Amino acid sequence: AGAGLLALRGDVVARVLTASVQPRTLLVAGVTIAVVAAAWCVTVLATAWTARPERPSVAPRALGVALVAALCTAIAAPSSVGVRYALIQRDVVTSLFTTGTTSGTAVAGGAVPVQGKADPWAGVPRVNMLLLGSDAGRDRTGVRTDSMIVASIDTHTGDAVLFGLPRNLERVPFPASDPLSKVWPNGFDCGSVCLLNAVWEQAATTHRDLFPGDPNPGLTATRDVIGEVLGLKIDTYTIIDLSGFQALVDAMGGVDINVPRRIPIGGGHNQATGNALPIYGYIEPGRQHLDGYHALWFSRSREGSDDYDRMGRQRCMVSALLDQANPVQLLARYPALAKVAKNNIQSGIRQQDLAAWVTLVERIQRGKIRSLPTTNKVVDVTDPDFAKIRRLVATAITPKVASTPTPGATATARPKPDLATAQDAKAVC
Structure with a gap:
């Protein structure tokens, strides 16, 4: 079970890292996070408005407002960080890495991995x-x-x-x-x-x-x-x-x-x-x-x-x-x-x-x-x-082909490199 969890964790990390270098995915992720966060906050506000008492006293009203504000902040804070990271990463990927094979940018004729394969490097030793x-x-x-x-x-x-x-x-x-x-x-x-x-x-x-x-x-x-x-x-x-x-x-x-x-x-x-x-x-x-x-x-x-x-x-x-x-x-x-x-x-x-x-x-x-x-x-x-x-x-x-030690051979001092x-x-x- 432990090995399975480690394998699953490694697979999840690999998927996240792979997504983090795809500009389109990053843009979609940033927009999606922002939209979901906004919708969530609207849902919280709508729920609070529907459930409010008809004539609340000052204390319950203040408590309700504080609770709604806290919930929206709890949603908005991590969401804003997620959007920021996604857009920063997209900016880095699009500015740092090339999109073609122009001489002086990418290397024309250089070995490249094959997209869509289980192992993209299978044909590139x-x-x-x-x-x-x-x-x-x-x-x-x-x-x-x-x-x-x-x-x-x-x-x-x-x-x-x-x-x-x-x-x-x-x-x-x-x-x-x-x-x-x-x-x-x-x-x-x-x-x-x-x-x-x-x-x-x-x-x-x-x-x-x-x-x-x-x-x-x-x-x-x-x-x-x-x-x-x-x-x-x-x-x-x-x-x-x-x-x-x-x-x-x-x-x-x-x-x-x-x-x-x-x-x-x-x-x-x-x-x-x-x-x-x-x-x-x-x-x-x-x-x-x-x-x-x-x-x-x-x-x-x-x-x-x-x-x-x-x-x-x-x-x-x-x-x-x-x-x-x-x-x-x-x-x-x-x-x-x-x-x-x-x-x-x-x-x-x-x-x-x-x-x-x-x-x-x-x-x-x-x-x-x-x-x-x-x-x-x-x-x-x-x-x-x-x-x-x-x-x-x-x-x-x-x-190099690994050498097989001779049976009964004694250890010798490590040679100089x-x-x-x-x-x-x-x-x-």
């Missing part, structure tokens, strides 16, 4: 999502892709591999289908200036004329080149402005994460003068509950470390947020989350596919998340072996 952290601050010109991660997801098991790419990767190749391949046929190679995180501005500003009709050439070129580096077809993307990351974590109620060492808050150097910047404090090592401010510094701090250490912390943060995102618990914080999402997140997921993505996210939370960083310990970032990178990626996403293979995110974080 794997989907690859590009996760970009955009650092477009007021003091900076253009967009800098400060964080670049591809999540390759097994749609049947929910197992995912996070591939992190360093922003200083050089000589990155453009596929023949990308217009920048005409400018850089042998890869993006002009020394230390031509880094992976500079591709966006090459397309968005320097060579925008090569992308006629494309509303977001920077995204197109970045997506194309990362797919070529990894040997993967990028199916969709999510971009979060890092200035909004702090607000997002705060709206989620914070995040629990293992801090491997003291992480400086501040530090680094002024890019204009070269002078050292002050350190304002530290995030202490150990298991910590971080608010948005400290989560951002955990993910971005470079003082006393390098880009590769920072990449590892960013992947741990992504894994922690995915693992701890509970749709039911987030409901109470929803208005704040919706505001952050609308102002700071872009996505290539189509509105008509959102219900299928709800199913996939539930599978990811039950699956295993592994991580494979493309660091200087795996590849030479100044002269990368892209064939090697693609082999490592292919190996990481190939399902192979940096060229994907590691369990929970184990390394």
Whole structure:
């Protein structure tokens, strides 16, 4: 009986979440709640009027009015919250997610689930999502892709591999289908200036004329080149402005994460003068509950470390947020989350596919998340072996056959992790 109740609860939650990503359903729900609440209040008023005494004294009349007011308030208060949430959610869904396959918004040719099937992902064994952290601050010109991660997801098991790419990767190749391949046929190679995180501005500003009709050439070129580096077809993307990351974590109620060492808050150097910047404090090592401010510094701090250490912390943060995102618990914080999402997140997921993505996210939370960083310990970032990178990626996403232990074998010490293979995110974080 208990198992049946849990299964029923899970089914109800899944149905509610599925309905919550359908704009038409949300609009109908909002209108229906408002109409039902109004009708209910009218019924209460009509009943009170019919049942009133012919000549009530002052006290009973006052009591009757107070009772009717209390009943109508009890109906109107939760109903107004329901209408508000439904309309907020509809606004977020329609503004955040795409409706078509226009280049630069949705990814043309990307794998998409099949609507109306019991399992919409049955014909899509794997989907690859590009996760970009955009650092477009007021003091900076253009967009800098400060964080670049591809999540390759097994749609049947929910197992995912996070591939992190360093922003200083050089000589990155453009596929023949990308217009920048005409400018850089042998890869993006002009020394230390031509880094992976500079591709966006090459397309968005320097060579925008090569992308006629494309509303977001920077995204197109970045997506194309990362797919070529990894040997993967990028199916969709999510971009979060890092200035909004702090607000997002705060709206989620914070995040629990293992801090491997003291992480400086501040530090680094002024890019204009070269002078050292002050350190304002530290995030202490150990298991910590971080608010948005400290989560951002955990993910971005470079003082006393390098880009590769920072990449590892960013992947741990992504894994922690995915693992701890509970749709039911987030409901109470929803208005704040919706505001952050609308102002700071872009996505290539189509509105008509959102219900299928709800199913996939539930599978990811039950699956295993592994991580494979493309660091200087795996590849030479100044002269990368892209064939090697693609082999490592292919190996990481190939399902492994479980080995059978030899009878009588004795346990041995745990070997050091192979940096060229994907590691369990929970184990390394």
